[in-house]
Amino acid sequence: MIELSKAEFEVLDALWINYPATASQIIERLSGEKQWHEKTIKTLLGRLVKKGALSFEKEGRQYIYTPSMERAEYTLKESQNFIERFFSGRIAPLVSGFAKSEQLSQQDINELKKVIDDWEKQQK
Amino acid sequence: MIELSKAEFEVLDALWINYPATASQIIERLSGEKQWHEKTIKTLLGRLVKKGALSFEKEGRQYIYTPSMERAEYTLKESQNFIERFFSGRIAPLVSGFAKSEQLSQQDINELKKVIDDWEKQQK
DNA sequence: AACTTTAGATTACACCTGTAATCATATTTT
DNA sequence: AAAATATGATTACAGGTGTAATCTAAAGTT
Numbered sequence: 192m193i194e195l196s197k198a199e200f201e202v203l204d205a206l207w208i209n210y211p212a213t214a215s216q217i218i219e220r221l222s223g224e225k226q227w228h229e230k231t232i233k234t235l236l237g238r239l240v241k242k243g244a245l246s247f248e249k250e251g252r253q254y255i256y257t258p259s260m261e262r263a264e265y266t267l268k269e270s271q272n273f274i275e276r277f278f279s280g281r282i283a284p285l286v287s288g289f290a291k292s293e294q295l296s297q298q299d300i301n302e303l304k305k306v307i308d309d310w311e312k313q314q315k
Numbered sequence: 316m317i318e319l320s321k322a323e324f325e326v327l328d329a330l331w332i333n334y335p336a337t338a339s340q341i342i343e344r345l346s347g348e349k350q351w352h353e354k355t356i357k358t359l360l361g362r363l364v365k366k367g368a369l370s371f372e373k374e375g376r377q378y379i380y381t382p383s384m385e386r387a388e389y390t391l392k393e394s395q396n397f398i399e400r401f402f403s404g405r406i407a408p409l410v411s412g413f414a415k416s417e418q419l420s421q422q423d424i425n426e427l428k429k430v431i432d433d434w435e436k437q438q439k
Numbered sequence: 440a441a442c443t444t445t446a447g448a449t450t451a452c453a454c455c456t457g458t459a460a461t462c463a464t465a466t467t468t469t
Numbered sequence: 470a471a472a473a474t475a476t477g478a479t480t481a482c483a484g485g486t487g488t489a490a491t492c493t494a495a496a497g498t499t
Contacts, residue, residue, distance in 0.1 A: 194485095196485075196486055197400070197486090198487060199486090200400070214446075215445095227487095227489095228488070228489055228490095230488080230489050230490070230491095231487075233446085233448095234487085234488075235487090236447095237448080238485095238486090251495095251496090252447080252495060252496070253445095253446065254446085263412060266401045266412060267412045267416055267418075269397075269401060270397075270412060270413065271413075271418065276324070278390070281423065281426070282409075282419070282423055282427070283423060283427050283430055286406060286410070286427060286430050287426075288387060288391045288394060289391070289394065289406060290430050290434045290437075291387075299406055300431055300434060302405070302406075302407030303407050303410060303427065305407075306410050306414050307424055307428060310419055311424070313414075318455095320456055320457080321456090321457090322456075322457060323456090338477085339476090351457095351458080351459090352460095354458080354459050357459095357476085357478095358457085358459070359457090360477095361478080361479095377476070378476085378477075440499100441498100441499085442497100442498080443496100443497080443498070443499095444495100444498085445494100445495085445497090446495080446496095448492080448494105449490105450489105450490080450491070450492085451488100451490075451491090452487105452489095453486100453487095453488100454485105454487090455484105455486075455487105456483100457484090459480105460479105460481075460482105461478100461479080461480070462479070462480085463476100463477095463478080463479095464475100464476085464477090464478100465474100465475085465476080465477105466473100466474080466476095467472100467474070467475090468471100468472080468473070468474085469470100469471085469472075
């Protein structure tokens with residue numbers, strides 16, 4: 192699994208919003224969120240390329256970046272990893288922890304019910 | 316929030332199994348899992364103390380360590396953090412990602428249903 | 440043509456991490 | 470008592486991370 196740091200992920204996340212994109216577009220997208228210097232973001236883009244999380248094509252003097260995987264694919268792997276590390280691979284204890292500490296809203300519950308519903312339909 | 320590295324967490328996790336405990340007990344517990352040198356574990360214990368994740372009392376020449384928070388408390392915070400970073404704070408998309416990629420077993424579903432059930436009883 | 444701006448590449452640098460080895464000292468063994 | 474052992478403290482050291490600054494060359498501006 193490609194291992195990304197927090198900052199690297201945030202840059203990639205800005206690219207996932209819409210791609211391919213240039214460095215300046217990514218910098219623009221992040222400008223509201225983060226107080227990062229432009230140089231910082233370029234460093235992170237370089238590291239992402241080096242790690243194989245991005246690819247790029249030259250367009251004149253600029254690079255046009257494309258993520259090398261989909262967001263859902265990446266977050267699924269991170270989630271599995273997380274749940275493995277903290278909850279021995281079982282997902283219910285995570286949800287249960289939220290429930291116990293009153294972190295679940297009615298909306299969360301409704302969404303979860305729908306996920307379960309869909310899963311059960313799938314099984315038939 | 317106290318930020319722990321992966322290795323630090325694993326040491327703390329070995330302490331959570333049963334505490335208070337001495338360094339050698341912790342080393343013993345980890346000996347099956349990890350190929351860590353005793354010195355490595357002691358370094359990690361020192362870092363955990365420095366970060367405030369452990370406290371200790373002297374018992375003769377040894378230290379008796381105690382975690383400074385409960386496992387559930389720590390994993391809840393990590394979970395919130397994780398879900399915030401990857402799913403904008405919503406838990407259902409995480410579960411949904413698992414469902415879509417066929418990572419959910421019937422047992423998971425049953426456990427999730429129970430969590431929802433309990434939550435709903437709680438609301439009344 | 441000279442000057443300025445801009446894109447990416449290279450370099451910087453302190454702190455964190457994994458993974459110990461060495462040091463100082465107290466305790467146990469011989 | 471001397472030697473070996475065990476405990477925690479200190480030191481080590483390469484690679485990762487956050488956060489840029491500097492360098493180089495191309496492109497745009499005057």
